[in-house]
């Protein structure tokens with residue numbers, strides 16, 4: 001499923017670990033093509049590979065490519081880039097964010113295990129864990145946002161996995177990664193952080209003690225709404241230990257999708273810097289708007305969350321959720337009045353999108369479950385692209401006038 005490096009090519013001579021993230025984003029995973037010298041490595045659109053003459057020796061060293069469900073140089077290139085950006089030793093790429101996450105559950109959990117997870121998770125992550133907890137008799141301790149600061153009192157010696165997202169979807173609440181990492185370390189369990197919303201440009205959870213970082217690379221890493229992909233980064237030893245299960249589950253990334261992902265990653269720095277600026281400008285302006293009841297933006301929920309965000313994030317990202325005065329009908333009028341921002345689910349692309357979480361990403365939850373997480377029916381989640389911030393603000397103002 002793509003270990004770091006392509007095995008047969010030397011590391012890029014021009015790249016150093018000391019380079020800034022924007023530089024690494026352009027050059028990571030770009031081992032030179034020894035045959036033609038192509039600046040962009042070819043797409044290894046092949047399912048299988050010829051056995052080398054020294055087969056068993058190469059296999060011992062883990063250098064041999066056998067079959068694309070296991071490993072392919074196009075996958076390795078994308079995986080290496082994401083690992084480099086997150087400051088990880090190694091990475092793997094998957095056919096979706098959910099494939100990455102379900103592969104983690106299958107690799108690390110056994111029947112009867114205890115899991116400690118933030119209640120505020122991506123809708124499908126929550127429903128998958130809830131479904132598996134029934135099938136595998138897991139005991140899942142759901143941590144409510146208000147209990148996050150005392151997670152050290154929720155873990156037990158039986159805890160086998162901790163799972164956290166920060167900032168959360170769609171309420172953009174911020175949780176203390178160091179605190180969760182200390183709680184995990186105290187009971188010897190791995191902490192898995194879904195870093196999709198923050199991206200490695202704004203937050204690197206491994207530096208705060210996380211064990212594994214997961215991405216829906218469909219979002220900001222791919223960045224162009226044209227590829228579904230997932231990623232997992234962490235230590236080489238840990239990922240190698242999980243590889244057999246990854247290969248058996250079969251959620252590997254298609255080589256062409258891996259190429260698109262690698263192409264997207266090159267501009268993640270530029271894109272996210274712009275998205276950070278737009279997100280801040282919109283959050284500040286809409287917080288004062290009479291038709292907006294509440295603005296959700298990383299750090300806006302409380303002074304404590306602002307302190308945590310300032311400590312662990314270098315930028316706040318391009319996601320802003322707003323709760324409209326007037327509930328669901330107002331949200332619908334607003335969505336249809338937008339002209340530049342398009343009504344669609346998903347996020348993290350170059351084009352701005354808006355969705356109503358109660359009807360899209362969180363429709364699997366009961367009304368009570370949504371209420372507890374602060375997901376009002378009149379909430380609109382905005383994912384800003386890279387359009388000019390003034391044009392986006394004008395579109396939002398005009399649509400708000402019509403709600």
Ligand SMILES: *Cc1c(COP(=O)(O)O)cnc(C)c1O
Nearest residue numbers: 096097098122194196216218229
């Ligand atoms: C989209 C998303 C996922 C799921 O990823 P897919 O690539 O759609 O499978 C998981 N977590 C978060 C935070 C997401 O936004």
